[in-house]
Amino acid sequence: MKTTLGEREGNTxxxxxxxxxxxxxxxxxxRLRQLAREVRIPGxxxxxxxxxxxxxxxxxxxxxxxxxxxxxxxxxxxAAMQLDLDPVDRPQIELVGDEPPALGRPLxxxxxxxxxPEVVLGQYKGLEVPKDPVExxxxxxxxxxxxxxxxxxxxxxxxxxxxxxxxxxxxxxxxSYEGEKVEGLEASDYVFEVGGGRMFPEVEEQMVGMAAGEExxxxxxxxxxxPLEQVAGKSVDLTITVKEIKExxxxxxxxxxxxxxxxxxxxxELRNEIRNKIRAGKTYAAEQRFRSLAVQAxxxxxxxxxxxxxxxxxxxxxxxxxxxxxxxxxxxxxAYLEATGTTLEQMVENLKPQAARNVKTGLVLDAVAKAEGLxxxxxxxxxxxxxxxxxxxxxxxxxxxxxxxxxxxxxxxxQILRDKAADFIAANAVAVTQGEAAVAExxxxxxxxxxxxxxxxxxxxxxxxxxxxxxxxxVAEEEGSASDxxxxxx
Numbered sequence: 001m002k003t004t005l006g007e008r009e010g011n012t013x014x015x016x017x018x019x020x021x022x023x024x025x026x027x028x029x030x031r032l033r034q035l036a037r038e039v040r041i042p043g044x045x046x047x048x049x050x051x052x053x054x055x056x057x058x059x060x061x062x063x064x065x066x067x068x069x070x071x072x073x074x075x076x077x078x079a080a081m082q083l084d085l086d087p088v089d090r091p092q093i094e095l096v097g098d099e100p101p102a103l104g105r106p107l108x109x110x111x112x113x114x115x116x117p118e119v120v121l122g123q124y125k126g127l128e129v130p131k132d133p134v135e136x137x138x139x140x141x142x143x144x145x146x147x148x149x150x151x152x153x154x155x156x157x158x159x160x161x162x163x164x165x166x167x168x169x170x171x172x173x174x175x176s177y178e179g180e181k182v183e184g185l186e187a188s189d190y191v192f193e194v195g196g197g198r199m200f201p202e203v204e205e206q207m208v209g210m211a212a213g214e215e216x217x218x219x220x221x222x223x224x225x226x227p228l229e230q231v232a233g234k235s236v237d238l239t240i241t242v243k244e245i246k247e248x249x250x251x252x253x254x255x256x257x258x259x260x261x262x263x264x265x266x267x268x269e270l271r272n273e274i275r276n277k278i279r280a281g282k283t284y285a286a287e288q289r290f291r292s293l294a295v296q297a298x299x300x301x302x303x304x305x306x307x308x309x310x311x312x313x314x315x316x317x318x319x320x321x322x323x324x325x326x327x328x329x330x331x332x333x334x335a336y337l338e339a340t341g342t343t344l345e346q347m348v349e350n351l352k353p354q355a356a357r358n359v360k361t362g363l364v365l366d367a368v369a370k371a372e373g374l375x376x377x378x379x380x381x382x383x384x385x386x387x388x389x390x391x392x393x394x395x396x397x398x399x400x401x402x403x404x405x406x407x408x409x410x411x412x413x414x415q416i417l418r419d420k421a422a423d424f425i426a427a428n429a430v431a432v433t434q435g436e437a438a439v440a441e442x443x444x445x446x447x448x449x450x451x452x453x454x455x456x457x458x459x460x461x462x463x464x465x466x467x468x469x470x471x472x473x474x475v476a477e478e479e480g481s482a483s484d485x486x487x488x489x490x
Contacts, residue, residue, distance in 0.1 A: 031063060088307060128429070216240055218239075
C-alpha cells in the first residue's frame with residue numbers, strides 16, 4: 001500500500017492511497033470465502049457452498065465491490081497510521097479514476113478527514129503562578145478541638161429547669177388539620193436537639209421555656225413540597241408533649257481527658273497534632289490549586305484550532321457521565337430534564353465551553369509530554385490498572401488482559417503521561433503571592449496597551465491582536481464495530 005499526503009486546511013487532511021493488485025485480490029478472496037459461509041443455495045448446506053459457485057451466482061464485479069466496501073475501513077486506518085494521523089471523524093472517501101475497479105490492477109482512492117489539531121506550545125516552563133499561603137490560626141485549631149469535645153459530650157437529664165436552646169428533648173407529637181388527625185405526622189419518644197434544625201422552626205422556637213411533662217399546641221406552616229400531599233402547603237396544629245430534657249455536658253479540658261481519648265499525653269500535644277493536620281490539608285489544597293493554575297496558564301499560552309466535532313463529542317460524553325451518575329443514585333435523567341425545563345441538545349450546547357476547555361488542556365498536556373520526552377512504563381500502567389481494579393472490585397490480572405485485548409489500556413497510559421506533564425509544568429513554575437501576580441498581570445496589560453497604541457510616521461495608530469486559541473475537546477477512544485452476522489440470499 002502506497003500513501004501520499006496531500007494538502008491540509010486547518011484540521012482537515014487529504015491523502016491518496018494506492019492499494020496494490022495483490023492486496024485487492026486478497027480482499028476479494030476473503031470476502032468470497034465469507035459469502036460462501038453465509039449464503040444459501042438450494043442443494044447445498046449452509047457453509048458448504050463452493051466459493052466458485054458463489055462467484056458465478058453473484059458475479060465477480062458485485063463481489064469485488066462488496067469486498068472493497070468491507071476492506072476500506074482497514075485500508076484507511078492503515079494509511080492513517082503510516083502518515084501518523086489521528087482522525088476524529090468519519091472520512092470522506094472517493095475512488096480514483098473513471099473506470100470501475102477490477103481485479104488484476106491497483107485500486108486508488110482519496111480520503112479527506114478531520115484530524116486532531118496541531119498544538120503550538122507557548123510558554124510552559126517558568127510560569128509565574130499565584131500560590132496560596134499556608135497559615136493555621138488559633139481559631140481554626142479551637143474550632144477543630146471543640147468539634148472533638150462535642151463528639152465526647154455526655155447527655156445528662158435535667159429536672160430543675162425548662163428547655164433551653166441546645167438541649168436534647170424527648171417528645172411525643174401529633175398533628176391535626178381542621179380538627180382531624182393527620183396520619184403519618186405523629187411520633188412517640190422522638191429525640192431532637194432544640195435549635196439543631198431537625199424539627200419545624202416554629203416548634204424549635206416555642207419549645208424554649210417548656211418544662212418536662214408540659215403539653216403545647218403549635219401552629220406549623222408546612223411547605224408546598226411536604227411529603228404528605230393532603231396537608232402540603234397548609235398550616236396544621238401540632239400538639240407536642242415534653243417527656244424528658246437532657247443537656248449536653250462537654251468533657252473537661254485537661255491532660256487526663258486527652259490521654260483517655262487519644263494517643264497523646266497532654267493537651268498541648270493534641271493541639272499541635274490538630275494544627276499539623278490542618279496545615280497538611282491546607283498545604284495539599286494549595287499545591288493542587290497551584291498545579292491546576294500552572295496547567296491552565298500553559299494551556300492559555302498554547303495555540304490550536306479545535307474541530308467542532310471534538311467539542312461536541314466531549315460535551316455529549318459529559319452529559320452521558322452525568323446521566324449515569326444521576327441514575328446510579330436512583331434519579332431519573334428524563335425527570336431532571338423536565339424539572340429544569342431543558343432538552344438534551346441544550347445540555348450539550350451549554351457544556352460545550354467547559355468541554356472545549358477540558359480537551360484543550362488535555363491536548364496541551366499531551367504536547368508537553370511529547371516535547372519533554374516523558375514516558376509511561378508498563379510497570380506504571382499495570383500499577384494504575386491494578387488500583388482501578390481494586391476500586392472496581394475485579395481481578396486485576398483479568399482486568400488488564402481485557403484492557404490490552406480491546407486496546408483500552410492506552411487510555412491509562414495517556415492519563416499517566418498527562419499527570420506527568422502536569423507535574424512537570426508545576427515543578428517548573430514559579431510561585432508568587434497574589435499581590436505579585438496582580439502586579440505582573442497589570443504590567444502585562446499595560447505593555448499590551450502601549451504596544452498597540454504606537455503611532456506610525458503617517459500618524460495612524462498601529463493595532464496588534466494576539467491570536468486566540470480555540471477551545472478543544474477531549475479525545476475519545478473508538479471501539480471496533482461488530483461484524484454483520486446476517487445472511488445473504490444468492
